Each structure stands twice: as C-alpha cells, then as structure tokens.
Amino acid sequence: xxxxxxxxxxxxxxxxxxxxxxxxxxxxxxxxxxxxxxxxxxxxxxxxxxxxxxxxxxxxxxxxxxxxxxxxxxxxxxxxxxxxxxxxxxxxxxxxxxxxxxxxxxxxxxxxxx
Amino acid sequence: xxxxxxxxxxxxxxxxxxxxxxxxxxxxxxxxxxxxxxxxxxxxxxxxxxxxxxxxxxxxxxxxxxxxxxxxxxxxxxxxxxxxxxxxxxxxxxxxxxxxxxxxxxxxxxxxxx
Numbered sequence: 001x002x003x004x005x006x007x008x009x010x011x012x013x014x015x016x017x018x019x020x021x022x023x024x025x026x027x028x029x030x031x032x033x034x035x036x037x038x039x040x041x042x043x044x045x046x047x048x049x050x051x052x053x054x055x056x057x058x059x060x061x062x063x064x065x066x067x068x069x070x071x072x073x074x075x076x077x078x079x080x081x082x083x084x085x086x087x088x089x090x091x092x093x094x095x096x097x098x099x100x101x102x103x104x105x106x107x108x109x110x111x112x113x114x
Numbered sequence: 115x116x117x118x119x120x121x122x123x124x125x126x127x128x129x130x131x132x133x134x135x136x137x138x139x140x141x142x143x144x145x146x147x148x149x150x151x152x153x154x155x156x157x158x159x160x161x162x163x164x165x166x167x168x169x170x171x172x173x174x175x176x177x178x179x180x181x182x183x184x185x186x187x188x189x190x191x192x193x194x195x196x197x198x199x200x201x202x203x204x205x206x207x208x209x210x211x212x213x214x215x216x217x218x219x220x221x222x223x224x225x226x227x228x
Contacts, residue, residue, distance in 0.1 A: 034216060036216070036217075041202060041222060041224075042221060042222065043118075043204050043206070043219030043220050043221050043222055044157070044204070044206075044217075044219050045219070046216030046217060046218070049216060102147075102157075102159075102206075102217060103159075104149075104156045104157040105156060106156055107156075
C-alpha cells in the first residue's frame with residue numbers, strides 16, 4: 001500500500017478555510033485517496049474520497065494534483081466542532097479486490113482557534 | 115438510524131478471563147472489520163470479513179478470534195486476554211469497496227486487562 005505523509009498538527013481560525021495537505025508520492029494508478037477524521041476518542045468518520053478529479057460534498061472539498069502525488073482537504077468554513085485528527089489514506093480500488101483494510105497513519109491534529 | 119453498534123463501551127477484566135465484544139450493523143453491509151487503537155501506533159487492523167463465513171487476519175490478529183455467522187454481526191473474541199490487549203477497539207463496516215460513504219465505525223470499546 002502507498003504511504004502518506006501529513007503534518008502532525010495545524011491550527012486554523014474559526015470561520016476560515018482549513019487546508020490540510022497530504023503527500024502520497026508513491027500512489028499507484030488504481031488507488032483512491034480517502035479522508036477520515038477522529039474527534040477525541042470517537043470512531044473515525046468518513047469525510048470524502050477521490051481518484052483523479054476534485055471532489056466536493058457537504059462536509060469538504062478534496063483537491064488532487066494532476067500527478068496525484070499529493071492532495072488537499074479543504075474545510076471551507078471551519079468551526080470549533082471540526083477540531084479533530086484528520087487522516088489521509090490511500091487504498092486500492094476494486095481491481096485489487098481483497099482485504100478492505102484502511103491503513104491509518106498518525107494524521108494531522110487540527111485545532112480550530114476561536 | 116444507520117449505525118454500527120459495539121458493546122460494551124467500557125470493560126475492565128482480569129487476565130485469562132474470556133470475553134466477547136459484540137459488533138452489529140443495520141446497513142446490510144458485506145464488509146466488516148476490527149481495529150485497535152493505541153497511543154503512537156494509530157489504528158491497526160485485527161481481523162476482517164468480506165461476507166458471511168468469510169474472515170481473514172489483519173495486521174495484529176494474535177490473541178483474537180472472530181466469527182461471521184450472520185451478515186449483521188461480527189463479534190471479537192479474546193479467549194485469554196492479556197494486559198497487552200488493553201486498548202481502544204473499533205468495529206467498522208462498509209457496503210462495497212468504493213462505497214460513496216466509506217467505512218462506518220462504531221463508537222469504540224475501551225478495554226482494560228489487569
């Protein structure tokens with residue numbers, strides 16, 4: 001599985017956009033980029049995922065570079081409830097059907113400042 | 115409400131006393147998995163199941179057993195718990211490999227073995 005690199009921590013002012021980077025320079029063509037977050041010791045929560053194109057949903061936007069070696073998760077208007085650890089994960093697509101393991105790294109601890 | 119339910123939320127037990135942590139999902143998901151989370155080590159997969167009667171080892175299966183007799187249930191069994199199994203445990207389920215909603219995680223079970 002490709003590995004990811006994220007900054008260990010970031011701060012963001014409440015109401016501003018939070019931009020969380022992720023480097024996945026060894027990603028292969030059939031691997032998706034997923035983002036999850038974990039608030040305190042709760043179960044991780046799915047945010048968004050993508051393969052090549054930028055994606056947007058009600059929670060966030062995902063920007064994937066053209067070479068797919070990095071991506072950025074954008075929380076457009078961060079609130080205090082967005083304080084959490086954010087995990088960037090790459091995983092194979094259906095073409096590598098088998099274990100559905102999600103390999104979590106250490107993530108980025110995002111703190112929203114009032 | 116679509117959810118993954120784990121029980122118990124907290125458990126303190128003694129070394130060697132068999133225990134079972136239950137996991138149930140009401141979303142008709144085929145894929146289910148167990149993770150443990152420890153400080154500095156992140157989330158590590160213990161076992162996973164692709165469907166009823168289909169289970170396989172994850173990264174850290176030693177000391178654990180699972181079963182998948184019905185689609186909705188995926189219990190984690192510790193036949194002879196030891197202190198190094200003290201951890202925060204999460205059950206997760208997913209409909210399909212590229213599910214638009216990713217994995218759904220339970221709220222966690224904090225296990226202490228003394």
